[in-house]
Amino acid sequence: MHFEISVDIAAAPETVWNLLKDVERWPEMTASIDRVEILDRPFGLSSRARVQQPKIPAAVWTVTAFTENETFTWESRSPGVTTTAVHDITPAPNGATVRLTLDQKGPLAPLFALLLGRLSRRYVTMEAHGLKAKAETP
Known part of the structure; x- marks a missing residue:
C-alpha cells in the first residue's frame, strides 16, 4: 500500500518543522x-x-532518516509487514508544503491494506490537516 498527501501551509517552514518534530x-x-x-x-x-x-495496536517507530528543518522518516515493523512514514517540508511562496507518505511492504502488506488501508489513509489525511490548522493558528 502506498498513500501520499501534500498540504500547503501558510506558516514559516521552521514553525511547521517545530510542530512536526514535536511528536509527543x-x-x-x-x-x-x-x-x-x-x-x-x-x-x-x-x-x-x-x-x-x-x-x-500501539507500535514502536524508529527514525531511519532525519534532516533538521526538512524531513524525517520512521519505520515500524510487525510480523509480515514493514510500515514506513515520510514527513517532508519544503519552502513555498506563502509558507511551506508538507508531504506525508505512508508505505507498507512485506508478505502481509496486502492483508494489512485490505483490513486497515482505509483507516490508515484517513489518519494520515487527518494528521496533515491537523498540522496545517495548528501551524496557521496565531
Whole structure:
C-alpha cells in the first residue's frame, strides 16, 4: 500500500518543522493519535517512539532518516509487514508544503491494506490537516 498527501501551509517552514518534530504533542493536532512516547531522546536519527492510535495496536517507530528543518522518516515493523512514514517540508511562496507518505511492504502488506488501508489513509489525511490548522493558528 502506498498513500501520499501534500498540504500547503501558510506558516514559516521552521514553525511547521517545530510542530512536526514535536511528536509527543501530535495528539493536540489530530484525533488520529492518542499518545506518543519518545523512548530515545533527543528525537532524531535512530530515536524510537511508541505511538498509540485509535483502533490500531500501539507500535514502536524508529527514525531511519532525519534532516533538521526538512524531513524525517520512521519505520515500524510487525510480523509480515514493514510500515514506513515520510514527513517532508519544503519552502513555498506563502509558507511551506508538507508531504506525508505512508508505505507498507512485506508478505502481509496486502492483508494489512485490505483490513486497515482505509483507516490508515484517513489518519494520515487527518494528521496533515491537523498540522496545517495548528501551524496557521496565531
